[in-house]
Amino acid sequence: MSKINTKITSPLISGNYSQWKKSTLNYVEIFNDKVGHIIDRLDLPKTIELRVRAIPYRMKASGIAYPPECKGGKYIVDVDARQRRRSFFHTLLHELVHVEQFHTDKLIIGDRKIMWKGKLYEQVHDVFSSAYGKQPWEEEANRKAKKLYKFLKA
Numbered sequence: 001m002s003k004i005n006t007k008i009t010s011p012l013i014s015g016n017y018s019q020w021k022k023s024t025l026n027y028v029e030i031f032n033d034k035v036g037h038i039i040d041r042l043d044l045p046k047t048i049e050l051r052v053r054a055i056p057y058r059m060k061a062s063g064i065a066y067p068p069e070c071k072g073g074k075y076i077v078d079v080d081a082r083q084r085r086r087s088f089f090h091t092l093l094h095e096l097v098h099v100e101q102f103h104t105d106k107l108i109i110g111d112r113k114i115m116w117k118g119k120l121y122e123q124v125h126d127v128f129s130s131a132y133g134k135q136p137w138e139e140e141a142n143r144k145a146k147k148l149y150k151f152l153k154a
């Protein structure tokens, strides 16, 4: 059985972003409550560290999934706390699908190229371009996140 360890960074709790504190704690509580249903439906590693934080704007993302080679053998998912409920959960689920893709070697990220199901692709760097969302691993992440969202709905 997989486990997701959640960490909320301190600037959200006591620092600059304390206006997001209430929603952050609420989302994390809902997620922890329902996470079993989500884990059962994805092929995930034994442990994942979920970090809920204010992602620096230069990273141009509302969430990031790190493959284990980036972070000392651990899978880490970052989710920006500064989001409304639906987009917060969509981001979180989307990133968990990327962890599944890394874990099953469906998705391998290289320096310049990306390997998806054994086929090489050029990287699309502009996250705001329509080409970015059309990459097959992004389409899969969006599709599966949409399906899994029913477990987190109010």
Ligand SMILES: [Zn+2]
Residues within 6 Å of the ligand: 094, 098, 137, 138, 141
């Ligand atoms: Zn993505």
